[in-house]
Amino acid sequence: MRERRCNDCGGPVAPRHRFCEACAFQRFRRRRGPSSTWAQFQAEREASKQRGTTTERGYGARHRRERARWKRIVDAGEAFCARCHKPIVPGTKWHLDHGPDRNTYLGPSHASCNVAAANATRPRSVVAKPTPNPPAPVDDNGRVIRVPHADGGFTTPTGRWKWSMDW
Ligand SMILES: [Zn+2]
Numbered sequence: 001m002r003e004r005r006c007n008d009c010g011g012p013v014a015p016r017h018r019f020c021e022a023c024a025f026q027r028f029r030r031r032r033g034p035s036s037t038w039a040q041f042q043a044e045r046e047a048s049k050q051r052g053t054t055t056e057r058g059y060g061a062r063h064r065r066e067r068a069r070w071k072r073i074v075d076a077g078e079a080f081c082a083r084c085h086k087p088i089v090p091g092t093k094w095h096l097d098h099g100p101d102r103n104t105y106l107g108p109s110h111a112s113c114n115v116a117a118a119n120a121t122r123p124r125s126v127v128a129k130p131t132p133n134p135p136a137p138v139d140d141n142g143r144v145i146r147v148p149h150a151d152g153g154f155t156t157p158t159g160r161w162k163w164s165m166d167w
């Protein structure tokens with residue numbers, strides 16, 4: 001594993017921390033005022049560590065479950081990328097994609113699309129993302145209607161991934 005460095009001073013840093021203790025404490029004091037103590041700082045750090053591990057555990061289990069569910073759909077060649085809406089070819093790399101709040105799942109997406117989207121939100125481009133997709137059109141049996149596109153292939157313009165519920 002790559003050794004991490006403090007974001008402030010570049011010094012060595014504990015695993016899963018962005019700042020060394022000294023820099024973290026300085027940040028803490030800047031936030032909480034100059035009278036805040038080392039003990040308060042430690043207590044807060046401990047609390048956030050606890051929070052981190054519980055949500056990670058819950059997140060991990062839920063994510064695995066959700067991914068297993070989607071894997072069946074992807075393997076059947078029935079899945080469409082949540083980002084570009086093109087089919088996901090079974091056997092290719094895909095991710096279970098998150099909404100911006102990281103609490104909801106958008107559905108599967110091409111690994112490349114997912115990474116591109118993550119990179120796009122990183123700097124200042126929170127502003128103009130493509131407009132939200134309309135809900136997927138479904139036929140009388142509730143199956144998603146595939147819309148052929150001029151560039152070859154076909155898409156399902158799924159917005160909030162309504163059809164994931166039907167499957
Ligand atoms: Zn530091």
Ligand SMILES: [Zn+2]
Nearest residue numbers: 081084110113
């Ligand atoms: Zn895609």
